[in-house]
Amino acid sequence: KAGVTQTPRYLIKTRGQQVTLSCSPISGHRSVSWYQQTPGQGLQFLFEYFSETQRNKGNFPGRFSGRQFSNSRSEMNVSTLELGDSALYLCASSGDSHNTGELFFGEGSRLTVL
Amino acid sequence: EDQVTQSPEALRLQEGESSSLNCSYTVSGLRGLFWYRQDPGKGPEFLFTLYSAGEEKEKERLKATLTKKESFLHITAPKPEDSATYLCAVQAHSVDSSYKLIFGSGTRLLVRP
Numbered sequence: 001k002a003g004v005t006q007t008p009r010y011l012i013k014t015r016g017q018q019v020t021l022s023c024s025p026i027s028g029h030r031s032v033s034w035y036q037q038t039p040g041q042g043l044q045f046l047f048e049y050f051s052e053t054q055r056n057k058g059n060f061p062g063r064f065s066g067r068q069f070s071n072s073r074s075e076m077n078v079s080t081l082e083l084g085d086s087a088l089y090l091c092a093s094s095g096d097s098h099n100t101g102e103l104f105f106g107e108g109s110r111l112t113v114l
Numbered sequence: 115e116d117q118v119t120q121s122p123e124a125l126r127l128q129e130g131e132s133s134s135l136n137c138s139y140t141v142s143g144l145r146g147l148f149w150y151r152q153d154p155g156k157g158p159e160f161l162f163t164l165y166s167a168g169e170e171k172e173k174e175r176l177k178a179t180l181t182k183k184e185s186f187l188h189i190t191a192p193k194p195e196d197s198a199t200y201l202c203a204v205q206a207h208s209v210d211s212s213y214k215l216i217f218g219s220g221t222r223l224l225v226r227p
Contacts, residue, residue, distance in 0.1 A: 004157070033214075043158075043201065043217035056214045090157050102148070103215065106128030 002027065004106035006091050010022075012112045018079040021109045025072050025093030031055075032074040034066060037088040041106065049074055078111075086113045116141045120202050120218035127225050130191045135221045137202030138184040139188040145208075147185050148215065149178050158201055161187075192225045201225070 005024040013019050025032050034046040045058040049068035065074040072093075077090055088110050092103035121136045139147065147164050150158035162171040164180040171178045175196065177188040185198055199222045203215040 020186070025175060035217075041202075042219040043215075045214050045216070056208070058214070092157070102160050103158075104160065104162060105150075107157050 001017065002044060004091055004093050006089075006106035006109050008109060009107065010112075012114060013081050014114050015081055015083060017081050019081060019111060020077045021089055021091075021111075023074045023076075023091030023093075023106060025074070026104055027093075029093035029095035029104070031092070032068055032072060033092045034074070034076050035092065036060075037090055037108070038086075042077045043090070045077065047064050049065040055100050062113055081113045082114050088112060090106055116203055116206055116216045117202065118204055118216050118218035120200075120221050122221060123219070124222040125224070127189075127192055127223070129193055129225055129227050132190045132192070133191070135187040135200055135202075135223070136184060137187070139202075139218075140183075141206045141216070142205045143207035145205045147180055148203045148205070149176075149187055149207070150183070150203065150211070152199045152201055152220070154185050161200075177195055192223075194225045194227050197223055197225045 007022045031050045035043045035046040037043045045065050048055050052068045063079045068074045076077045088108040090105050090108045092105045094103050119137045146163050148162040148163050151161055152158040164176040167182045169180050176192050179186045199220040201217055201220045203214050203217040
């Protein structure tokens with residue numbers, strides 16, 4: 001069974017640009033979450049989607065947005081990039097009907113903003 | 115505010131030297147506490163879920179325990195391949211059953227041969 005796939009793995013952008021990251025969850029999983037990981041702040045929750053609906057959102061500015069498609073694939077977008085947006089962006093999927101919180105993470109998209 | 119604090123930040127052990135990692139938490143209604151392992155350049159890998167005080171889970175050399183205020187990850191006779199960052203996370207009860215996890219900053223474990 002294939003794991004969570006994130007693309008691209010690495011990307012470099014400049015301030016003011018925008019970026020779109022993609023996540024393909026494990027087949028059959030309907031929940032997709034996004035996290036930002038930085039050395040200073042650790043792993044921080046961005047948002048979670050379930051069946052194309054955003055169920056929860058973390059404390060990030062509106063420049064961070066996401067969506068989920070009918071096949072459960074998800075994208076997140078960051079507009080007007082700032083230097084502080086440099087981070088590892090992790091996607092996680094879950095298909096646990098009992099909501100145990102067991103998340104399966106991808107290897108992440110490492111974004112560098114210059 | 116929900117919060118997770120892990121200690122120590124870093125831990126160096128000799129192979130075979132047992133130790134424990136600590137995760138203290140404050141959360142408005144604990145739904146679950148989770149331990150993950152993260153290797154450099156990889157995403158976190160799920161290890162355990164604990165739901166209530168007194169619960170214990172084991173996997174190979176790892177054993178996780180839970181009290182009302184903290185969790186411990188005990189590592190017995192560690193091997194170099196156990197070197198990784200260990201992350202603790204909590205999930206609070208929510209009306210929408212969403213998967214929002216609050217993570218601690220992690221403990222970087224290095225096991226020397």
